[in-house]
Amino acid sequence: MKEIEGGVTSPKGFKAAGVFAGIRKKKKDMAMIFSEVPCIAAGTFTTNIVKAAPVKWDMEMVKKSPFVQAVVVNSGVANTCTGATGMGYCRDMAVTAGLNLGIPTEAVLVASTGLIGKQIPIDKIKTGIENLVPILGSSKEDGIMAAEAILTTDTRKKELAVEIELSGKKVIIGGMCKGSGMIHPNMCTMLSFITTDAAISKELLQEALSTDVKETYNMISVDGDTSTNDTVLLLANGLAGNHEITEKNEDYEKFAEALNFVNTYFAKRIAEDGEGATSLFEVKVINALTKEQAMKLSKSIVSSNLTKAAIFGHDLNWGRILCAMGYSGAEFEPDDVDLYFESSGGKIKLIENGIELIYSKEAAEEILSKPEITVIADIKMGNQSSTAWGCDLTYDYVRINAAYGS
Amino acid sequence: MKEIEGGVTSPKGFKAAGVFAGIRKKKKDMAMIFSEVPCIAAGTFTTNIVKAAPVKWDMEMVKKSPFVQAVVVNSGVANTCTGATGMGYCRDMAVTAGLNLGIPTEAVLVASTGLIGKQIPIDKIKTGIENLVPILGSSKEDGIMAAEAILTTDTRKKELAVEIELSGKKVIIGGMCKGSGMIHPNMCTMLSFITTDAAISKELLQEALSTDVKETYNMISVDGDTSTNDTVLLLANGLAGNHEITEKNEDYEKFAEALNFVNTYFAKRIAEDGEGATSLFEVKVINALTKEQAMKLSKSIVSSNLTKAAIFGHDLNWGRILCAMGYSGAEFEPDDVDLYFESSGGKIKLIENGIELIYSKEAAEEILSKPEITVIADIKMGNQSSTAWGCDLTYDYVRINAAYGS
Numbered sequence: 001m002k003e004i005e006g007g008v009t010s011p012k013g014f015k016a017a018g019v020f021a022g023i024r025k026k027k028k029d030m031a032m033i034f035s036e037v038p039c040i041a042a043g044t045f046t047t048n049i050v051k052a053a054p055v056k057w058d059m060e061m062v063k064k065s066p067f068v069q070a071v072v073v074n075s076g077v078a079n080t081c082t083g084a085t086g087m088g089y090c091r092d093m094a095v096t097a098g099l100n101l102g103i104p105t106e107a108v109l110v111a112s113t114g115l116i117g118k119q120i121p122i123d124k125i126k127t128g129i130e131n132l133v134p135i136l137g138s139s140k141e142d143g144i145m146a147a148e149a150i151l152t153t154d155t156r157k158k159e160l161a162v163e164i165e166l167s168g169k170k171v172i173i174g175g176m177c178k179g180s181g182m183i184h185p186n187m188c189t190m191l192s193f194i195t196t197d198a199a200i201s202k203e204l205l206q207e208a209l210s211t212d213v214k215e216t217y218n219m220i221s222v223d224g225d226t227s228t229n230d231t232v233l234l235l236a237n238g239l240a241g242n243h244e245i246t247e248k249n250e251d252y253e254k255f256a257e258a259l260n261f262v263n264t265y266f267a268k269r270i271a272e273d274g275e276g277a278t279s280l281f282e283v284k285v286i287n288a289l290t291k292e293q294a295m296k297l298s299k300s301i302v303s304s305n306l307t308k309a310a311i312f313g314h315d316l317n318w319g320r321i322l323c324a325m326g327y328s329g330a331e332f333e334p335d336d337v338d339l340y341f342e343s344s345g346g347k348i349k350l351i352e353n354g355i356e357l358i359y360s361k362e363a364a365e366e367i368l369s370k371p372e373i374t375v376i377a378d379i380k381m382g383n384q385s386s387t388a389w390g391c392d393l394t395y396d397y398v399r400i401n402a403a404y405g406s
Numbered sequence: 407m408k409e410i411e412g413g414v415t416s417p418k419g420f421k422a423a424g425v426f427a428g429i430r431k432k433k434k435d436m437a438m439i440f441s442e443v444p445c446i447a448a449g450t451f452t453t454n455i456v457k458a459a460p461v462k463w464d465m466e467m468v469k470k471s472p473f474v475q476a477v478v479v480n481s482g483v484a485n486t487c488t489g490a491t492g493m494g495y496c497r498d499m500a501v502t503a504g505l506n507l508g509i510p511t512e513a514v515l516v517a518s519t520g521l522i523g524k525q526i527p528i529d530k531i532k533t534g535i536e537n538l539v540p541i542l543g544s545s546k547e548d549g550i551m552a553a554e555a556i557l558t559t560d561t562r563k564k565e566l567a568v569e570i571e572l573s574g575k576k577v578i579i580g581g582m583c584k585g586s587g588m589i590h591p592n593m594c595t596m597l598s599f600i601t602t603d604a605a606i607s608k609e610l611l612q613e614a615l616s617t618d619v620k621e622t623y624n625m626i627s628v629d630g631d632t633s634t635n636d637t638v639l640l641l642a643n644g645l646a647g648n649h650e651i652t653e654k655n656e657d658y659e660k661f662a663e664a665l666n667f668v669n670t671y672f673a674k675r676i677a678e679d680g681e682g683a684t685s686l687f688e689v690k691v692i693n694a695l696t697k698e699q700a701m702k703l704s705k706s707i708v709s710s711n712l713t714k715a716a717i718f719g720h721d722l723n724w725g726r727i728l729c730a731m732g733y734s735g736a737e738f739e740p741d742d743v744d745l746y747f748e749s750s751g752g753k754i755k756l757i758e759n760g761i762e763l764i765y766s767k768e769a770a771e772e773i774l775s776k777p778e779i780t781v782i783a784d785i786k787m788g789n790q791s792s793t794a795w796g797c798d799l800t801y802d803y804v805r806i807n808a809a810y811g812s
Contacts, residue, residue, distance in 0.1 A: 116725020
């Protein structure tokens with residue numbers, strides 16, 4: 001597997017575009033992904049009971065539609081808590097896109113992200129769709145335009161493409177995602193759009209995605225708030241010409257590994273670009289008895305407000321980490337825990353068997369001053385491990401969220 | 407029942423004191439409560455697997471000790487994650503207090519609050535205990551000294567006393583508590599010390615307390631972090647002379663009602679004085695099918711970082727409230743929800759059947775500008791309700807917690 005420059009337009013036959021439709025202030029706010037040929041689609045969606053209209057639409061289409069061929073996205077307004085009117089507007093988006101692209105309404109998936117509770121400006125959005133279709137293109141620049149148009153409080157676009165070889169054919173997986181606040185995915189994820197030219201059965205495409213999100217997007221947290229709009233869509237159009245993957249053979253493993261690489265990359269980029277964040281906070285729990293135990297512990301630490309504030313302050317308040325492990329719901333023996341801090345500034349062991357060691361405060365502060373901080377908790381019970389990603393809790397998180405709706 | 411001026415020293419036979427022992431910088435940091443006669447004790451403690459040494463001590467003593475007669479408390483250091491040495495120091499506190507008071511070691515309960523992971527300065531603490539014993543007194547001022555000495559990042563002391571009549575005798579319940587950060591009690595609570603001169607069996611004393619904390623302390627959240635030191639102790643010395651309560655009769659109901667009044671008061675004061683808070687944030691979920699459902703929903707809203715930041719910004723971002731209800735784990739129908747905001751500035755209905763109403767933004771902002779804000783969510787499923795309390799998420803929360811350990 002190798003990383004290549006690009007994003008959703010990198011796999012064969014995929015086009016994209018991004019435009020300013022007047023929903024947000026002066027920023028691109030509508031994107032489209034289009035495949036020249038029909039795709040099979042897999043999706044994972046928020047477990048929040050309050051679901052956005054486009055989430056409901058996509059859940060139905062991914063399940064029922066024989067094929068899909070386009071995704072239309074707006075940022076600025078979430079189309080959540082908008083009732084029957086909002087559901088109608090969501091359908092209007094699919095209808096308008098289908099008419100302009102010459103494909104069935106049911107072949108159009110929809111995503112919205114932004115403020116909850118306001119109706120989307122459907123006239124602007126229809127015009128946006130009409131403006132998107134003629135400029136769809138397959139270049140890197142077209143992918144970048146789309147990746148920029150799906151952002152809200154994100155400070156940077158998030159794109160990736162990787163290349164693998166399956167049955168002698170070059171297969172590409174590309175993607176783009178967004179996510180910065182209201183990030184605490186649960187059996188689901190943020191807005192993430194992955195395209196591939198691999199030939200693979202719909203059943204295995206969904207299985208590869210569903211398995212992978214548990215260890216990627218579901219292991220990140222920015223603020224503990226599980227969004228109403230979380231969506232990952234994975235579109236496969238088969239144009240790579242590989243033997244279609246219809247069983248869990250070596251090709252499936254290669255595809256799943258590449259997909260994991262892409263999703264892990266995006267999960268980390270979302271965490272790192274958490275609202276107001278100054279650092280990526282990575283937590284590894286090692287030597288657990290079970291994977292589930294390791295995941296509970298790492299997710300609990302990475303979600304702790306007190307720990308996140310301490311990371312922001314470059315403050316060695318490790319007791320908060322033990323505290324967060326203690327209320328995680330996972331069993332472990334506090335008196336056996338070893339704790340390490342690691343970054344490009346070095347690695348230091350702070351705790352051995354639950355007790356603080358003597359260490360250089362200067363060395364520890366040097367480690368904490370870097371933009372990517374890793375905490376490693378060794379619980380000495382088995383050989384399972386888990387990694388979770390988050391970010392620090394900063395003044396800017398409060399600033400951004402004290403005024404977002406106004 | 408009537409509220410009277412006072413605190414832990416208000417019930418007959420209870421004395422208290424507070425001193426500066428040199429643990430914190432220039433602030434009183436040690437307190438003692440003493441009953442002239444033996445008491446029965448009830449307690450509820452943190453469910454965090456990582457438990458402070460004094461929590462372990464108290465859990466054992468409340469269970470095993472035939473009677474208790476004193477509580478010794480230090481602030482500044484938590485005596486958590488301190489291993490066998492810390493457990494020994496905790497015992498030393500009880501031994502020293504017992505010797506100086508002339509009571510058995512097992513009749514002394516201990517509580518510590520502050521930074522996790524550092525050993526307590528046992529010599530200073532022993533001297534503190536020696537200084538506390540001779541100045542124990544039963545006046546309101548003595549109670550105030552104790553209430554001040556248990557604080558950490560709290561900005562104000564928290565005291566209350568109420569008077570009830572049981573079998574023709576005046577019975578008093580008094581208390582003091584602290585709590586400001588690492589507040590998200592779970593089947594347990596913060597440091598809260600309640601004294602009473604009621605005569606009541608140990609079994610009913612514990613039952614009254616255990617039942618009540620579920621709807622009081624367990625319904626508050628400042629930051630989602632369940633502490634390692636949460637402790638509520640309830641001491642009853644029987645000096646009021648009422649017929650001992652040994653069954654769930656009318657007297658028990660009166661006592662339980664008064665206890666609920668005291669614990670609700672303290673829960674609200676802890677929430678309101680959350681680290682960095684500028685407002686008390688109250689959430690009422692009404693017309694739920696079950697109490698448990700109402701509690702899950704109200705606690706989820708009050709714990710949402712995004713909602714708390716919006717309250718700080720006086721921002722009507724009600725979608726975050728629906729979102730937090732949606733990921734609470736409780737079932738409900740989003741399209742049936744009515745939502746109200748209420749404060750001393752008025753009451754306004756924002757949402758009806760899940761959809762935003764037209765309302766005056768000025769009127770809503772006037773309501774949100776008050777120091778106590780209530781959100782009411784009517785889910786129209788039954789007749790159960792629940793109230794939770796929290797506070798806003800502010801720049802000061804981040805400031806306080808980015809540097810607490812340094």
